[in-house]
Amino acid sequence: MSTPPCSPLDEELLENESDSSDSEISRRTFVKAAGILSAGVATGLPRMAEAEAAQTAAASVPQTISVTLKVNGKSEALTLDTRTTLLDALRDHLDLTGSKKGCDHGQCGACTVLIDGRRVNSCLTLAAVANGAEITTIEGLADGDNLSPVQAAFLEHDAFQCGYCTPGQICSATALLTEQKHGTLSTVSFETGNLSNPQLTDNEIRERMSGNICRCAAYPNIVAAVRAAQRASA
Known part of the structure; x- marks a missing residue:
C-alpha cells in the first residue's frame, strides 16, 4: 500500500519538528562545549596565578652592579641597583645634592651635569653608563x-x-x-x-x-x- 501524500499542514508540522530537533542538538552541543571549556579554564587558573606570582617575585628582587664613578676628580666605588640613575647616585649615595631633581623626565635641565666635558641630563642617565667616565657636578x-x-x-x-x-x-x-x-x-x-x-x-x-x-x-x-x-x- 502506498503512503498517502502529505497535506500542506502535515508538511509544515514536519518542518517545524525538524527545526526544533536541530535547535535542540545545537543547544546541547553548545552547553557541552562550554562546560568543557570552563573546566579547562578553571584547571589552568591556579597555574597561571602561580606563574604570575613567581614572575612578580623575580622582578621585585633588585639586580645590583658595582660601578666606579669618577666625580669631581675623586673615584667612588658603589654597589647600586642596575636601575639607579646617575642623579640618584649623586644625591642619595654620594651626598652631592647640588644637582637637582626637577621634572625627572629630562625636560627641565635642573639635573644637568658634565660627563667627559659634555652636558647630560643625569635623571635620564643610568649610573652604570657613567662607569669610569669623568663626571663634573656643580660642586666641582x-x-x-x-x-x-x-x-x-x-x-x-x-x-x-x-x-x-x-x-x-x-x-x-x-x-x-x-x-x-x-x-x-x-x-x-x-x-x-x-x-x-x-x-x-x-x-x-x-x-x-x-x-x-x-x-x-x-x-x-x-x-x-x-x-x-x-x-x-x-
Whole structure:
C-alpha cells in the first residue's frame, strides 16, 4: 500500500519538528562545549596565578652592579641597583645634592651635569653608563674658594632668583662655552649662515641654553651672564 501524500499542514508540522530537533542538538552541543571549556579554564587558573606570582617575585628582587664613578676628580666605588640613575647616585649615595631633581623626565635641565666635558641630563642617565667616565657636578666647578668664570658671571649678573635651576644652568653654560670654542653649531648657526665660526649672539645663547628652564624667568640675566663668562674665559 502506498503512503498517502502529505497535506500542506502535515508538511509544515514536519518542518517545524525538524527545526526544533536541530535547535535542540545545537543547544546541547553548545552547553557541552562550554562546560568543557570552563573546566579547562578553571584547571589552568591556579597555574597561571602561580606563574604570575613567581614572575612578580623575580622582578621585585633588585639586580645590583658595582660601578666606579669618577666625580669631581675623586673615584667612588658603589654597589647600586642596575636601575639607579646617575642623579640618584649623586644625591642619595654620594651626598652631592647640588644637582637637582626637577621634572625627572629630562625636560627641565635642573639635573644637568658634565660627563667627559659634555652636558647630560643625569635623571635620564643610568649610573652604570657613567662607569669610569669623568663626571663634573656643580660642586666641582670651583677651584676651592675661587669660582669658575660662569659661576662668577651668574653672581655678578644676578642670573638666578630661587636658585633651584641654577646648578643645571651653570653646568650647561660651562659646556656651552666649550662647545662654542670647538665650533659646534646650533640651529641658529644654520639659520644665520654663520657656520665657520659662530659667535655667541643673544639668539645663539638662548638656543644653546634652551634645554634649561627657569621658572622664575631670569632668562635675560642668564644670557648676559653667559655672554660675560665667554668674554672672561676668552
